[in-house]
Amino acid sequence: MMRAAQARKHSVYVCEAKHLFWKGAVSAPATRLSLTDNDEDWYRAHETAARPLAGFGAVLMRKDPPFDLEYVVGTWLLSAAVREGARVFNAPDAIRDHNEKLAIAEFARFCAPTLVTREAARIQAFIDEQRDVVVKRLDVMGGENVFRVRHDDPNRNVIVETTSQGGARSVMAQRYIPEIAEGDKRVILSDGSVVPHCLARIPKPGESRGNLAAGARGVAQPLSARQREIAAELGPILAKRGLLLVGLDVIGDYLTEVNVTSPTCFREIQDQTGFDVAGMFIDALERKVR
Numbered sequence: 001m002m003r004a005a006q007a008r009k010h011s012v013y014v015c016e017a018k019h020l021f022w023k024g025a026v027s028a029p030a031t032r033l034s035l036t037d038n039d040e041d042w043y044r045a046h047e048t049a050a051r052p053l054a055g056f057g058a059v060l061m062r063k064d065p066p067f068d069l070e071y072v073v074g075t076w077l078l079s080a081a082v083r084e085g086a087r088v089f090n091a092p093d094a095i096r097d098h099n100e101k102l103a104i105a106e107f108a109r110f111c112a113p114t115l116v117t118r119e120a121a122r123i124q125a126f127i128d129e130q131r132d133v134v135v136k137r138l139d140v141m142g143g144e145n146v147f148r149v150r151h152d153d154p155n156r157n158v159i160v161e162t163t164s165q166g167g168a169r170s171v172m173a174q175r176y177i178p179e180i181a182e183g184d185k186r187v188i189l190s191d192g193s194v195v196p197h198c199l200a201r202i203p204k205p206g207e208s209r210g211n212l213a214a215g216a217r218g219v220a221q222p223l224s225a226r227q228r229e230i231a232a233e234l235g236p237i238l239a240k241r242g243l244l245l246v247g248l249d250v251i252g253d254y255l256t257e258v259n260v261t262s263p264t265c266f267r268e269i270q271d272q273t274g275f276d277v278a279g280m281f282i283d284a285l286e287r288k289v290r
Contacts, residue, residue, distance in 0.1 A: 001060070001266065002043075003035045004278035008286075013056065017063045017074040025052040026081035053078075054085040058289050061090055062262040065100070067139045072096065087289050090260055091242025098243065101138050101172050103258035110230050110255040112177055118170040123160050127151055132176040135163050148176060179252030183219065186265040187227050188277060189246040191284035192239030194231035197273050198223055198250070199265040218265065220272035226253050234258070244284060 002012045013030035020028050032046040078092035104111050115126045127133045136146040147159045163171045183200025201216040247263025249256045266277040
């Protein structure tokens, strides 16, 4: 994304969310970067100066979960910056409103049987009903705290206790989708338009998690008819809410997540297909800030 912006003569500045501050205006100590073509030594840092966010042409919010209180505070500050005239993408209020796992509830017709609760008895009953289930926390990423649980798993009680932290945390349970063996497909939306290739993240042997961070192999593929159907339904709705960049996760025929904080897979798709995903995104960003 930064290389694509630089190629179009935009200046690129960076800061971390923890460095945002408000003193009459939301500002940050931003460092100007220049990008190289070397993936091992990919940037040069230049001057750093505190600047109001409203003074930039656009502010891109890309912060990995966990979605904790400090993350929420960051979105509050960004919302204040929007009121001061900053153009922030994805919109901070939309980020707050779209939990990456629970957001699928709005589009239930595309989803496998799913339960969200903190009550162990409900989770256990769901496992008995569905027989083969994936249980995961709502506030993490990269396959962390994701468990597959069969009805006869001798560890099911401890898995339920661990994920829900004894009823202190809400979790999502979904019927296991066997097509995960063919990959957890990342479908990218840019201002509501869909990239024509997805990235199938194929679990490594012995795994049921299709996450690159968990060792999955990424294979770019043309979109299926079902993926296009899902993208056509969700794209305009999410774009209207200020979600410029969205990563949909699709396993088999089912939507499993709506990623809005820091969706990835640009590079893998670009490298394998030649399609300029980052260029498509910068096109959309430029249209928004003209």
